[in-house]
Amino acid sequence: MRKKLIFVTLVLLTAVILSGCAGGPMRGTTWAGLAASGNTAYLADGSFVYAVNLNNGRELWHYPAKANSKQFFYATPVITPDGLVIVGSAGTDHSLIAIDPTDIDSETQSPVEAWTFTGAKDHWVAAPLVVGDKLFAPNSDGNLYILDLSDNRSAKEAIQVIELGGRLWAQPTTDGERVYVTSLDHSVVALDVETYDILWHEDLTSAIPGSAVVGTDGMLYVGSLDSKLERFDPVTGNHDTLLATEGWLWGTPAIEDDTLYFADLTGELYSFNFKEGTHNWASIRPDGAVTASPLVLQDFILFATETGKTEEDPGTLFAVSREGEIIWNEEVDGKIYTTPVVAGDVILVAPLGAEGYLYAFGLDGRQVSWSPFTPGE
Amino acid sequence: MNNPTNNPQSPALPAGMGSGFLKTLGITVLLVLVIMRWNDFISIFTNVLLWIYDLLGNGPHMFGVAIILFTILIRLVTWPLNAQQMKGAAAMQELQNDKEWQAIQKKYAKDREKLAQEQLRIQREKGINPFGSCLPTLIQFPIIIALYQSITRALASTPLDLLKLSRSIIFPFLDVSELIPLNSKFLWMNLGQPESVNVLGFALPTLAIIVALTTYVQSKLTLPPSTNPNDQSAAMGQSMAITMPLMLGWFALTFPSGLSVYFITSNLLGIIQYAAQGKANWRNLLPGRQKQQAQKK
Numbered sequence: 001m002r003k004k005l006i007f008v009t010l011v012l013l014t015a016v017i018l019s020g021c022a023g024g025p026m027r028g029t030t031w032a033g034l035a036a037s038g039n040t041a042y043l044a045d046g047s048f049v050y051a052v053n054l055n056n057g058r059e060l061w062h063y064p065a066k067a068n069s070k071q072f073f074y075a076t077p078v079i080t081p082d083g084l085v086i087v088g089s090a091g092t093d094h095s096l097i098a099i100d101p102t103d104i105d106s107e108t109q110s111p112v113e114a115w116t117f118t119g120a121k122d123h124w125v126a127a128p129l130v131v132g133d134k135l136f137a138p139n140s141d142g143n144l145y146i147l148d149l150s151d152n153r154s155a156k157e158a159i160q161v162i163e164l165g166g167r168l169w170a171q172p173t174t175d176g177e178r179v180y181v182t183s184l185d186h187s188v189v190a191l192d193v194e195t196y197d198i199l200w201h202e203d204l205t206s207a208i209p210g211s212a213v214v215g216t217d218g219m220l221y222v223g224s225l226d227s228k229l230e231r232f233d234p235v236t237g238n239h240d241t242l243l244a245t246e247g248w249l250w251g252t253p254a255i256e257d258d259t260l261y262f263a264d265l266t267g268e269l270y271s272f273n274f275k276e277g278t279h280n281w282a283s284i285r286p287d288g289a290v291t292a293s294p295l296v297l298q299d300f301i302l303f304a305t306e307t308g309k310t311e312e313d314p315g316t317l318f319a320v321s322r323e324g325e326i327i328w329n330e331e332v333d334g335k336i337y338t339t340p341v342v343a344g345d346v347i348l349v350a351p352l353g354a355e356g357y358l359y360a361f362g363l364d365g366r367q368v369s370w371s372p373f374t375p376g377e
Numbered sequence: 378m379n380n381p382t383n384n385p386q387s388p389a390l391p392a393g394m395g396s397g398f399l400k401t402l403g404i405t406v407l408l409v410l411v412i413m414r415w416n417d418f419i420s421i422f423t424n425v426l427l428w429i430y431d432l433l434g435n436g437p438h439m440f441g442v443a444i445i446l447f448t449i450l451i452r453l454v455t456w457p458l459n460a461q462q463m464k465g466a467a468a469m470q471e472l473q474n475d476k477e478w479q480a481i482q483k484k485y486a487k488d489r490e491k492l493a494q495e496q497l498r499i500q501r502e503k504g505i506n507p508f509g510s511c512l513p514t515l516i517q518f519p520i521i522i523a524l525y526q527s528i529t530r531a532l533a534s535t536p537l538d539l540l541k542l543s544r545s546i547i548f549p550f551l552d553v554s555e556l557i558p559l560n561s562k563f564l565w566m567n568l569g570q571p572e573s574v575n576v577l578g579f580a581l582p583t584l585a586i587i588v589a590l591t592t593y594v595q596s597k598l599t600l601p602p603s604t605n606p607n608d609q610s611a612a613m614g615q616s617m618a619i620t621m622p623l624m625l626g627w628f629a630l631t632f633p634s635g636l637s638v639y640f641i642t643s644n645l646l647g648i649i650q651y652a653a654q655g656k657a658n659w660r661n662l663l664p665g666r667q668k669q670q671a672q673k674k
Contacts, residue, residue, distance in 0.1 A: 206555055
C-alpha cells in the first residue's frame, strides 16, 4: 500500500513538473518588444517590462515588481504624450496595462498601473495606436478595442469593440482620417477615426503580420506572406499589386519621399520608388532572413537580419546607403527579429537568444560602452 | 499460449537473442533516432496535420476534425505495437497465474537474486519478452509530446511560432501562407488554449474530466484478473489505472485543448480495439468485481 502511494505520488508529481516546464511562458518564447522615448528605452521581454537609462545602461525600473505567472510581455510598448507606458500582456490574464513611470511604489521600487483593461479574450501581440485621446488596441481575439484615455478610470472599459475576425498582430496605422488595421486572416480594414464605422474591408490571399504604411502620395502600402507588396486607395479600398517579392514580407515597410524600404524572408533588401515603379538598387541579399522593419536614418538605411549565412551565425545590422552600398555591418549576439529603435544617436537592438537583453550601437556601428544591458547587473 | 515450440528462436541468433530481443532493440533504436531528429519528427507531424486540415477545406471546426483523423491515423500506424503490448501483457499475466512460477516465488521468496534468475529462465522458456508490454507504451510518449508540439506549432500563437511554422513545411504541395492562421475553434473550444465551460460562475474543465474518465475506463478494461497475491504487475496495473487518468486529466487541464481531443479520441479507439478483439473486461468497471473474478478463477 505504501509503495503504491509513493508510486502514485511520483507519477503525479512528474505530471505537474512536466506541465509546468512545457506550459509556462518564459523569456525567449518569442522576440521582445522595444520602444524608446527621450533617454529611456522600454523593453517588454518575458515576465517584465524594463525601463533602461540610455546614458548609462542602468535599469530605472521593471514592471511588475515580482513575476506573475499570468503575465507575459512581448508586445511593443507605446508611450503616450502624457508619459504613460502602455503594454499588453500575452499571458493568461489578457490585460492591457498603462504603467505610470512617475508613480513609483516606495516599497517595491516598481511603477504602479495608471489603469488596466481586462476586457479582451486573448493575448496581446500588437502595440496599440494612440490617436488624440483615444486608443485603438487590436487583440489576438480578432477584436479592435477602442478606449478613452481621458476618462480617468483605473479599470478601463472599451467605448467600442469592433469585431474584425482573425488574429490582429500588427499596430494600426492612421492618416488622420482613417485607421487601418491588418489581420492574419488576410484582411485590411479601414475605419473612420471619429465614428469608428468600417469604411471598407478588403481581403488579400494570405496573412499580413506587419502594419500598413501611408505613403507620401496618400496611398496605403501593405506587405503580406503572399510575397507581394499591395497598394490600396485609402478612400475606396481598391488595390493592386505594386511588386512581387522573392519571399514573404513580414516587417512594415519604411517610407522616405517616394521610396519604400523593406526586406523579405529570403534576406533580399529593397528600395523601391513607388512613383516611378522602379528599383533604386540592384539585388542586395547580404545575409539571413529579415523580419524587422528597416529604419530610415540621415546617412543610411538600417536593416537587421535574423541570422548570418547559416542558422548558427548571429544576426547582423547593415547600414546601407541610399545608393545601395553597405557602409558598415555589425554582428550582434543572438538573432534579430525585433525592429531596432533609434534614440538620439544610439541604435538599440533586442536580440533573441543572446546573453544581454538590450544592445546599443553608435551610428558608426560601434557598441556603446555600457552595452549590453542585462537586468540585475 | 507462449512456449518454446510456438515461439521458436532463430538458430542463426546467439543464445538469448530471440525475436523479442530484436524487436526491443529495433524499438529502442527507433526511439533514439526520433530523439536525435526531434525537429524533423515534429515537422512530419505538423505537415501531416496541416495536410489533413487542408484536405478538409480549412474551415471552422476543421482543425479539431483534423486532430481526430490524425489520431486515427496514428492508432492505425501503431496498431502492431499496441497488439504486441496487449500480447505481452497477457503473456506476463499468464505467467503470474502459472503454478510453476508461483511455486518458484514461494521457494525463493527470501533469495531475490535466485528469484530473478529463475524468472529470466521461465520467461525464456515460455518465450516471453519482459519488455514486450512496456516498450510499446514508451513509444506513446514521444508521440504525445510530438503531437502537443505540432498542435502548438500549427496554431502558432506567437510570432516566433508562426515563423517556425513557415520553415517546417516540407510537403511541397502545402501552401502554408494561404492556410494560416489556422481556425482554432472546435465546437465550444479554442484548441490552442486549455478548455473550461462556465457553469454557474465556475469554470468547469469538462474535457479534463472526459479525458480522466475515458483513460480510467480504458485502463480498467485492459486489466486481466490475477490469482497471484505476489503479482507485482497486477499491483502496478491497479496503480496505473488510478495514476494515468489523474496524470492525463492534469495534462488536459494545463495544455491546449487540442491535446485533450487527441487523448479522448485515442482512448475511445483503444476501448473499441479491445472490445473488437473480445479482450475488454467490462466487469472490471464495477467496483469490487475484479477481486471476485480473480477469486472465482
